[in-house]
Amino acid sequence: MIREYKTIREIASPLMMVSQVEGVTYNELAEIELPNGETRRCKVLEIDGDTAVVQLFESAAGINLKESKVRFLGHTLELAVSEDMLGRVFDGMGKPIDGGPEILAEAHLDVNGLPMNPASRDYPNEFIQTGISSIDGLNTLVRGQKLPIFSGSGLPHAALAAQIARQAKVLDDSSNFAVVFAAIGITFEEAEYFVQEFRRTGAIDRTVLFTNLANDPAVERIATPRMALTAAEYLAFEKDMHVLVILTDITNYAEALREVSAAKKEVPGRRGYPGYLYTDLATIYERAGRRIGKKGSITMIPILTMPEDDKTHPIPDLTGYITEGQIILSRELFRKGIVPPVDVLPSLSRLKDKGVGAGKTREDHSGTMNQLFAAYARGKDAKELMTILGEAALTDTDKLYAKFADEFEKRYVSQSFNVNRTIEETLDLGWELLGILPVSELKRVKPEHIEKYLHKEQ
Numbered sequence: 001m002i003r004e005y006k007t008i009r010e011i012a013s014p015l016m017m018v019s020q021v022e023g024v025t026y027n028e029l030a031e032i033e034l035p036n037g038e039t040r041r042c043k044v045l046e047i048d049g050d051t052a053v054v055q056l057f058e059s060a061a062g063i064n065l066k067e068s069k070v071r072f073l074g075h076t077l078e079l080a081v082s083e084d085m086l087g088r089v090f091d092g093m094g095k096p097i098d099g100g101p102e103i104l105a106e107a108h109l110d111v112n113g114l115p116m117n118p119a120s121r122d123y124p125n126e127f128i129q130t131g132i133s134s135i136d137g138l139n140t141l142v143r144g145q146k147l148p149i150f151s152g153s154g155l156p157h158a159a160l161a162a163q164i165a166r167q168a169k170v171l172d173d174s175s176n177f178a179v180v181f182a183a184i185g186i187t188f189e190e191a192e193y194f195v196q197e198f199r200r201t202g203a204i205d206r207t208v209l210f211t212n213l214a215n216d217p218a219v220e221r222i223a224t225p226r227m228a229l230t231a232a233e234y235l236a237f238e239k240d241m242h243v244l245v246i247l248t249d250i251t252n253y254a255e256a257l258r259e260v261s262a263a264k265k266e267v268p269g270r271r272g273y274p275g276y277l278y279t280d281l282a283t284i285y286e287r288a289g290r291r292i293g294k295k296g297s298i299t300m301i302p303i304l305t306m307p308e309d310d311k312t313h314p315i316p317d318l319t320g321y322i323t324e325g326q327i328i329l330s331r332e333l334f335r336k337g338i339v340p341p342v343d344v345l346p347s348l349s350r351l352k353d354k355g356v357g358a359g360k361t362r363e364d365h366s367g368t369m370n371q372l373f374a375a376y377a378r379g380k381d382a383k384e385l386m387t388i389l390g391e392a393a394l395t396d397t398d399k400l401y402a403k404f405a406d407e408f409e410k411r412y413v414s415q416s417f418n419v420n421r422t423i424e425e426t427l428d429l430g431w432e433l434l435g436i437l438p439v440s441e442l443k444r445v446k447p448e449h450i451e452k453y454l455h456k457e458q
Helices: 157-167 188-201 218-237 250-263 277-285 314-322 331-335 365-389 396-413 423-434 447-453
Strands: 003-005 008-012 015-018 028-033 039-048 051-056 069-076 078-081 089-091 107-110 127-129 149-151 177-186 207-213 242-248 289-291 297-305 325-328
Touching: 028 051, 039 069, 078 218, 107 218, 149 157, 157 177, 157 188, 157 242, 157 297, 177 188, 177 218, 177 250, 188 207, 207 218, 218 242, 218 250, 218 277, 218 297, 242 250, 250 277, 250 297, 250 314, 277 297, 277 314, 297 314, 314 325, 365 396, 365 423, 365 447, 396 423, 423 447
Parallel strands: 089 207, 149 297, 149 325, 177 207, 177 242, 242 297
Antiparallel strands: 003 069, 008 015, 015 051, 028 039, 028 069, 039 051, 078 107, 289 297
């Protein structure tokens, strides 16, 4: 039931107070109509007796308190969904901006979604190939997982996000695979880069793209990831597709949350972010996963830039608690010209063991993963020792480990943003690098796998 009022009492952008309201509910969608007939969307943030605090999705400029009307629409913010969304570009509020027609909706879904009941969750255990060795080989992404990428200002996370969206696939070719890409609070230049990149490579055909620009209102930024996840839930659980959701940049989302929280005069928590930041991020991240009895799945890669490269900052810190691991980009590797500059040692995929092995990737995957980690860690230590004490202080074996670390960074981690490696190519490359070391040092791989896969001239 639509209710209309001309009782706007106060505006403190982006908030508006409307008095003498009846039957209005939390999160309800509303419209404000200006004297010239223009309408702007808003939603109810708070109800106190007969006063509603309403949050504007657009600018408050030009609103006349006495002459403007507020209509409460009786439902929450919704997204029109259909399979026709694939291949389309939308703004942060779900409106098409690619010049194409409006979506013929099969349904209108509440963007806030419903949290997935833990009892109905299915365990993530199937491999997703991204074509990037440092992820596939060492920090494997599993269908239904939440695996964030922690980056820093100026690092090439946008190119990495585009590469993953372009290359990601499930090895079972019979499965429908789609990507939902939400760009949150980015510049026009970045938005154009993503759109052109997807069109150039044809990846747009299986992608739903939401773009919220830096000059769009902060309130819209809060809605954008929820729009993307609503589209993903529809494609995954109604259309049985395997959906990869990429959200970039979660830091911009959290900044918008802080801005709105400050406007509401809420008591700030750590570094000025609202005390409910953890809960709010969880309402986004926990919408990923697999459901028992449903063929589809939602796998999520949120990307965030760590302010001052600080892993203890509230945004990466809280994200790490909610998600299953993290991929960390390294400024040091980027300076060396290694792209993507994935810092292998502090990166972690907590579900990697569930998605590897015979029938999923290859029988030797688990052993080579552990051996490469161990060898690279020892090689880094040897290089540090060499820096302090000189090369003469190293044993012959330590020198081999130092050589391994250099080759590993140059050939395994670095692969450019246009190279798409299959999991077999990644594993074979791992064995080729392990060939630098004596067989006696390969203690984490089974002897039969050494016999079968290590192509080394004795």
